[in-house]
Amino acid sequence: xxxxxxxxxxxxxxxxxxxxxxxxxxxxxxxxxxxxxxxxxxxxxxxxxxxxxxxxxxxxxxxxxxxxxxxxxxxxxxxxxxxxxxxxxxxxxxxxxxxxxxxxxxxxxxxxxxxxxxxxxxxxxxxxxxxxxxxxxxxxxxxxxxxxxxxxxxxxxxxxxxxxxxxxxxxxxxxxxxxxxxxxxxxxxxxxxxxxxxxxxxxxxxxxxxxxxxxxxxxxxxxxxxxxxxxxxxxxxxxxxxxxxxxxxxxxxxxxxxxxxxxxxxxxxxxxxxxxxxxxxxxxxxxxxxxxxxxxxxxxxxxxxxxxxxxxxxxxxxxxxxxxxxxxxxxxxxxxxxxxxxxxxxxxxxxxxxxxxxxxxxxxxxxxxxxxxxxxxxxxxxxxxxxxxxxxxxxxxxxxxxxxxxxxxxxxxxxxxxxxxxxxxxxxxxxxxxxxxxxxxxxxxxxxxxxxxxxxx
Numbered sequence: 001x002x003x004x005x006x007x008x009x010x011x012x013x014x015x016x017x018x019x020x021x022x023x024x025x026x027x028x029x030x031x032x033x034x035x036x037x038x039x040x041x042x043x044x045x046x047x048x049x050x051x052x053x054x055x056x057x058x059x060x061x062x063x064x065x066x067x068x069x070x071x072x073x074x075x076x077x078x079x080x081x082x083x084x085x086x087x088x089x090x091x092x093x094x095x096x097x098x099x100x101x102x103x104x105x106x107x108x109x110x111x112x113x114x115x116x117x118x119x120x121x122x123x124x125x126x127x128x129x130x131x132x133x134x135x136x137x138x139x140x141x142x143x144x145x146x147x148x149x150x151x152x153x154x155x156x157x158x159x160x161x162x163x164x165x166x167x168x169x170x171x172x173x174x175x176x177x178x179x180x181x182x183x184x185x186x187x188x189x190x191x192x193x194x195x196x197x198x199x200x201x202x203x204x205x206x207x208x209x210x211x212x213x214x215x216x217x218x219x220x221x222x223x224x225x226x227x228x229x230x231x232x233x234x235x236x237x238x239x240x241x242x243x244x245x246x247x248x249x250x251x252x253x254x255x256x257x258x259x260x261x262x263x264x265x266x267x268x269x270x271x272x273x274x275x276x277x278x279x280x281x282x283x284x285x286x287x288x289x290x291x292x293x294x295x296x297x298x299x300x301x302x303x304x305x306x307x308x309x310x311x312x313x314x315x316x317x318x319x320x321x322x323x324x325x326x327x328x329x330x331x332x333x334x335x336x337x338x339x340x341x342x343x344x345x346x347x348x349x350x351x352x353x354x355x356x357x358x359x360x361x362x363x364x365x366x367x368x369x370x371x372x373x374x375x376x377x378x379x380x381x382x383x384x385x386x387x388x389x390x391x392x393x394x395x396x397x398x399x400x401x402x403x404x405x406x407x408x409x410x411x412x413x414x415x416x417x418x419x420x421x422x423x424x425x426x427x428x429x430x431x432x433x434x435x436x437x438x439x440x441x442x443x444x445x446x447x448x449x450x451x452x453x454x455x456x457x
Contacts, residue, residue: 262398
């Protein structure tokens with residue numbers, strides 16, 4: 001970024017933020033908690049950059065090193081003072097409404113997370129306690145609508161896809177919207193925007209009021225992938241694992257579009273959960289789809305799953321090529337099974353309590369060089385645990401590609417090494433090389449991809 005335009009502004013809440021106490025304001029001030037302030041500043045800067053083409057946290061942070069956000073407590077609530085903020089977030093001196101809503105959603109989530117973590121009620125040492133924590137974070141954000149129909153479709157896929165894949169994701173979103181289904185994504189660009197955009201038009205055609213476009217993210221991702229402006233419900237979870245659990249707890253069906261390592265990470269996390277013996281009978285429709293030109297990507301992913309996790313894993317999803325209407329019809333069919341199952345088991349529609357998620361899927365994975373090298377990638381572990389470890393490998397590659405902390409680690413210590421059995425490493429290496437050949441591994445500025453990893457058999 002060689003040039004930029006900035007603005008100073010004072011902004012009041014719009015959205016779901018409650019009034020902050022003096023203690024909470026102190027938490028978010030530099031004097032009160034440097035780490036909390038730094039986290040909110042990073043998230044705020046990403047939100048203010050919504051609409052830009054930059055997907056590298058380090059680039060954004062360095063471009064606006066002099067950006068400041070100050071939180072002021074007033075009798076009528078809270079006020080944010082922004083200094084040297086990106087001017088694109090404003091029109092004629094007024095902040096764009098969707099940006100303002102998301103800015104205060106970030107403030108709400110970060111304050112609540114900090115307060116919850118200091119509460120004696122929170123138990124992060126057990127699987128049940130972590131799930132309860134995720135539930136409370138989502139409830140505080142007011143996205144859990146008791147009694148609402150099970151119609152939330154999660155869409156996963158790449159943030160940097162080609163035009164044909166993006167247009168296809170819009171067509172699928174349009175077909176979903178025509179059937180009165182709502183959309184949940186990671187809230188960024190690409191596939192995270194396309195289905196929402198298509199559903200927006202379809203909801204308007206159906207005169208549907210109150211269409212939901214739910215975005216779930218976490219601090220490391222939001223800095224690299226600013227929310228798209230269609231999102232009307234934004235939740236920032238504390239880490240990737242809480243975010244992934246939120247997806248499968250609030251979503252009633254999942255569609256996976258073409259992407260790269262981030263999409264593979266999400267897919268493997270999902271398969272790891274669905275392969276757990278306790279979840280064998282729980283319905284959750286999963287569809288892999290894309291335009292005809294993306295068929296090789298979907299086939300490679302399918303073959304990788306077969307080679308590493310087996311045929312049982314392949315049976316937990318369907319592949320539909322170049323047919324948005326068929327995708328939507330299949331999803332509607334699957335959602336009916338979900339509704340019937342939950343009615344029989346007296347499970348809530350708004351939060352999937354019955355789904356078994358083990359602690360190993362819930363605790364944050366820190367992709368240090370040591371942790372990446374020590375992943376157990378062999379057939380000696382059960383399939384659902386192997387899926388979890390493969391997911392962690394992809395998570396580390398995502399961090400090394402686009403996240404500020406991961407990029408700096410690679411700069412300091414060199415490439416990650418991923419070790420494992422040859423029968424796992426060979427298909428893993430083939431899949432990653434296919435991602436590179438298909439330009440699904442991208443670096444900012446169009447630079448040639450330099451791997452942040454090395455596969456070792």
